[in-house]
Amino acid sequence: MSGLHVDARGLITTCPSCGAANRLPFAHLGQPTRCGKCHTDIGAPTEPVEVPSTALFDALVLSSRLPVLVDFWAEWCGPCRMVAPQVALVAQRNGGRLLVAKVDTDALGDLSARLGIRSIPTLAVFDRGDLVARTAGAMPADRIEAFVRDAIADGD
Template structure:
């Protein structure tokens, strides 16, 4: 019997059950019918964040950023590239701390960009500062061993 995982849709935030052996086969959401993995980070508000962190049974990497932040904008393309490499094993998401200041405060984000890696709803690693795509991928993989 193949294990199944709960995967939250990046579009409608519905929780889907996906067989683990089907993760790489472009699964779609049972509710909105869109792809569960797009190779792009999901932009999250507070409700979406709670859903993705609390319900996803794959690790979730969150980029805490703001639109006025030069290093955040500089890292955005690298974060996109990392999403394409890490999905479907890891969900990548972005939280705009300007639009959702409560999450920045709750997680004590002191500098941006800051990457936070969540596993089973718990933060397991944090890395402040802009990084290149290869460094993001390496950092995530080293923290998931």
């Protein structure tokens, strides 16, 4: 992944102008943000964020102002590797409207068990902390976006 990281309060990103680290609080995702150092506008995240722990996953999905698409995957999984570029494309095309996260099911087996993830890749949509939809299997970006739109519309 890149310079986008998650902590208990938000996403940490690097300013494109000065390189300073900036926190984007979960509750303010999707809103305009400026660098705390040089005041350059910082765009919405347009790439998936790797979630390193169950606690950070919980903080992210419970506190995010934006819906969260989660890609549950594993390094050894061929279909997971096939869908990864499609998930990245969804993140790129939906910055500011959707946050895309990746969870390695081997690293976070407790989370996978808690959520009943039995096959990978599994894509899940969380909205305001609630799991609103999930599906298993690789699919192109357009179908992933349709899946997310339907999930969010059903949750309204």
